[in-house]
Amino acid sequence: MKIIPHKETIDILKQEFAIDLKNGNSVLDIGCNFPKLLFDLHHNFNFKECIGVDKRNTYGLDRIGTCEEIDAIIENKENNGELTSGEIFNINAFAGDEKNWLYEYCYKNICKYQYNVNPHQKEIFQNIFSLNFDTKIEDFLKNLDQKFDLIVCSKVLSHLDFNIDPIDILKIIISKLNKNGLIIFRDNDESWKEGAQIKQPFDTKKLLDEIDLIFDYGPFKEENVNKTHILFAGRKK
Numbered sequence: 289m290k291i292i293p294h295k296e297t298i299d300i301l302k303q304e305f306a307i308d309l310k311n312g313n314s315v316l317d318i319g320c321n322f323p324k325l326l327f328d329l330h331h332n333f334n335f336k337e338c339i340g341v342d343k344r345n346t347y348g349l350d351r352i353g354t355c356e357e358i359d360a361i362i363e364n365k366e367n368n369g370e371l372t373s374g375e376i377f378n379i380n381a382f383a384g385d386e387k388n389w390l391y392e393y394c395y396k397n398i399c400k401y402q403y404n405v406n407p408h409q410k411e412i413f414q415n416i417f418s419l420n421f422d423t424k425i426e427d428f429l430k431n432l433d434q435k436f437d438l439i440v441c442s443k444v445l446s447h448l449d450f451n452i453d454p455i456d457i458l459k460i461i462i463s464k465l466n467k468n469g470l471i472i473f474r475d476n477d478e479s480w481k482e483g484a485q486i487k488q489p490f491d492t493k494k495l496l497d498e499i500d501l502i503f504d505y506g507p508f509k510e511e512n513v514n515k516t517h518i519l520f521a522g523r524k525k
């Protein structure tokens with residue numbers, strides 16, 4: 289299988305699927321962590337319904353790096369005079385409340401993209417983004433009767449407990465695609481040894497034999513610091 293260099297998911301989607309995704313309405317990011325990818329997807333492809341799920345609670349998310357990054361962008365915009373004083377006032381109004389940090393930074397992200405959120409910022413935000421933290425995907429999927437134009441499943445299924453078969457979960461995930469919906473999948477292959485973080489590396493051949501997809505991209509092996517991921521994007525047969 290061809291080995292390709294690692295690329296961010298958003299870059300693959302922009303480079304390979306920009307035309308297809310322009311008409312997308314709904315996206316599900318499984319194991320979304322801090323939901324930056326959903327913000328990027330909303331911004332780049334105008335997804336109107338962006339749903340994320342992650343078992344971490346908001347305090348467990350990778351907050352520091354991401355928040356600093358967003359702060360730097362906002363600061364840069366302020367220095368270049370791109371934000372109006374009203375926008376700066378609104379950003380500052382949300383600052384300082386530790387409990388609201390997620391909302392605060394999500395809101396900043398929307399400002400970064402110059403989305404017009406004033407004066408009903410929170411309501412508009414909540415109409416677009418539905419973020420299910422503290423939620424295991426295996427439970428989330430049981431109650432999910434919605435289908436999606438795009439599903440992102442990146443580096444999460446290999447973290448499932450041993451009593452859950454990741455390939456069974458992947459099949460359920462694929463069943464949640466709309467007709468012509470696209471799934472982009474990345475995870476650790478057999479080059480990953482079992483470790484504290486990684487519970488079940490994939491047997492690539494078994495995975496590819498068992499799922500029913502037409503591949504638009506890959507399957508590839510993707511470089512990841514002396515190890516490889518399985519990476520592909522595809523649609524339901």
Ligand SMILES: C[S@@+](CC[C@H](N)C(=O)[O-])C[C@H]1O[C@@H](n2cnc3c(N)ncnc32)[C@H](O)[C@@H]1O
Pocket residue numbers: 318319320321322341342343344423424425426441442443444447448449
């Ligand atoms: C390695 S990170 C990947 C984050 C992101 N998807 C990416 O590609 O960079 C794995 C994420 O999956 C989440 N996760 C692990 N097991 C999960 C489960 N059973 N249900 C929901 N989220 C889970 C973790 O909390 C973490 O945020």
